[in-house]
Amino acid sequence: MTLDALRLEVPDILETDVGSLADLNEQLAQARLQPVDPALQQVLSLLFRLNRSAMTLLERQRALQSFSDQYRHYCKVYQGEHPPTAMFVRLCNELAIGFKRLLLQILQGRQPSRPHLAWCLYMAQHFLAQSLLRHYQLYQEPSPSLWRDSHLLYWIGEHQGCLDEPVAAAFTPQPASTLRGLYQQMLLLALSNPFHLAEGECALLFGALSPLAGLARLLPWDEDDEAEGPTIDLTEPQPCLSYAQTSKGSTDYLRRFELGALLVALHDPAPLQSPAERQVLERVQQHWLVRQQRRHIRADQRSECSLVVGLSAIHAQLLEQRPLRTSALMQDASPGGARLLCNADQAAQLSIGQLVLLLTGSDTPTLALVRWRHLNSEALHLGLRYLKGLPRPVWLRRAPSAQTHPGVLQSTPAPGNGWHHGLWLPDGQFVAGESIWLQLVNAHNQAILQLPAANLVTASVTRYPMQLA
Template sequence: MTLDASQLDIPDALQTDSVNQTALGESLSAARQLPAEAGLEAVLGLLVQLNRSAMTLLERQRALQNFSDQYRYYATVACASVAVEPALRLCAELAIGYKRLLLQILQGHKPSQPHLAWCLYMAQHFVAQTLLRHYQQYREPEAALWRDSHLLYWLGEQHHCLDEPVAAAFSPTPADTLRGLYQQTLLLALSNPPHLHPHESQQLFSALAPLAALARLLPWDAEDKSDGPLIDLQCAQPCLPHQQRPQEGHDTLRRLELGALLVALGEPAPLRSRAESDLLERVHHHWLGNDQRRHPRTPQQSDCRLAIGIAAIHAQLLQQRPPCTPAQVLDIGPGGARLICPAHAAQDLPIGQLVLLIADSDVLALVCWRHLNSEGLHLGLRYLKGLAQPTWLRRTPSSQPHLGILQSTPKPRQGWHHGLWVAHKQFTDGENLWLQLPNAVSQNSLQLAPSNLASATVSRHPLELP
């Protein structure tokens, strides 16, 4: 198969009426006066119409630059008021617009290299933003997104535009060349995004901006035994699975050479925040295709239920029959299980959520990764072994109780290890509290020890009990 710009995923231009630039500018100005979400929907409607209309190259370019300014506004000034889905559709439609503009440029008289590089970059940028928003929502990107991303890179390679610098003031920060931007998105996809919090995907994307162009996509053949992900530029996935190594090389196969990037990761970077450094340190081993599964898994098809969050787990342990979410176990291992549950449960099951897996025996667990697709919400659970008990915590012996979960694991011949699960930041380290166990008349006073495991929703504190 030969790659060609005509293979870009672009809807047909069915409307022959030309778009009035003056009226378009007035409509965009009027949209700014509306509430953020209504304004975004109005802008999106105008862009959908423009992308399916016949326009000259100059008219389309000028209009898309206006819509890019609208994107900056809704991605920054109005971001707190904008729903996720319309923002994702805006990125996807902007990508369509710049891809159509790219075809017009390529079909014209020998374009200048800076002009072509700019258009390739803008199309790649909005494809990247659409992919980023899919990863933030733990959704499977549409197949066309990765096909287009690879194809835009290939076109840049063919036209020698990969390293042409482009000034683009977007947030989160993109790399400033087509090579860097494409590899920035590729490295994000290789960083195991189902294990990242939504804000970490965006933080990682920005952290990769000054580094991504240091990697190189090199031609590959069957004799190449080097480490590094293998990318097929005509496939609808970021890279080939490790077990899917082809028997022979072809023109669209590339190996991602990470040597220079890995060296740069260890060098001083005064402009990189501590959080960004920690995040890069945490994810970079995934780029080499290291096995992410530490325990063997056994396929298993069985129904179960999930009590989600401390309040529901507390009620379930007291046999109060709280509402639980139905789920199905897909495979199990010593460290945890993989489940699938209805997609609507996604809002209650962020990474780091505490759950009680209710099956033949009840197991306390943490959500360690998630992935949303047409089948439903896939979850990876990390088991928290031990006995779970409901507890009540008070700041004074007679004050309002707060709910907690006590996790107790036997020590060999030495009693028990205890850990107290509470809502994240509900209490401060060192705070004096009163703890009451079920069926206990008296309360135990304790000083809350620093947390030894925390997520965005819960934290666990080691506990000494008499």
């Protein structure tokens, strides 16, 4: 199954002539003069009709901006411990429908600008988030379609490069300022056991998550990854897979929800955070990892170590050419990875998905990926995921006498007498199906291979599974 925008749940167009929109703002202003319930009913009726009418992109956008202003007005009634009414929840749903339909119109147009597309994706996600929040405030299970559409909006944003485009949106309770942050704010709220929160705490938690949610990351799926974070299936109508669930679809739509940077940031000084927000965050974080126990026991292991950063530098280190190293302090470690402290000025080169070689003084260096990072006043906090196997330097050519490219071959014993191999190359340097000449260190012969489809891609490196004689 392929995710695409046409799967967004929007109602059919029932009216081809919406009539004049010139008096829309006047009708909305008149509604405000009434008591809240009949006013909401009138606003909802107007929006319901517009969402099922044919309109130009500009007409729909202007109308939805007017309804968003009305939403801000009526939202004030339900702040604090006042639970929302069913009518207000329906208003959230209809606003989400309106922005989803606007998004479809934008995508069907000619090359929309990234800020415009990011704004529309964000607004659709925001009103889905509001619908989710209001359902939890009423202790009601949200519709499965809410999660289907939320995952799809994230997927579109990921492929359109809109996840981290900042959006200024003055709403209460405060949403995160990017599509990535807002989507992850929803996931964290859903993972916080919301039906066990006291009245008023759901909105409090949602606002407390706003400055923190963007620190988490959805990472590409790798079956060898033994991390403890939740698994998100972008095709499933639920926030994440339960511990006992296994995905039946393509791994292209699976993501691992990495919370390491967020969990570190929870302990940072936060002068704008209220005591009530701090208390509810401390109480709910135990639910975020889904599992009650870690797969690997983590042990305090404070010791000095160093990192060789990037594939080219690792290649040189494996050839004993002594490239530049980065000093670090190991905080704790487990068989699956480690947590390090580095100087803050190393943040530029130590990005998420960067390949590193960990040197601890032992004879065998450890290949690892930067899984998460968090920069605060103390230092740069890094979470490493160990890559099991022996790393070896290799050279690659597109022809026997062509330019050489460095690579790293990661080899792990397989059951029996065989080996599993993973070939690490810079991202985008080669493509699947390309024929390459591979040469191991101290070997004179070159093996002719065809690159298979990659089984792990990050922003820095790509891994290809290899079969070598």
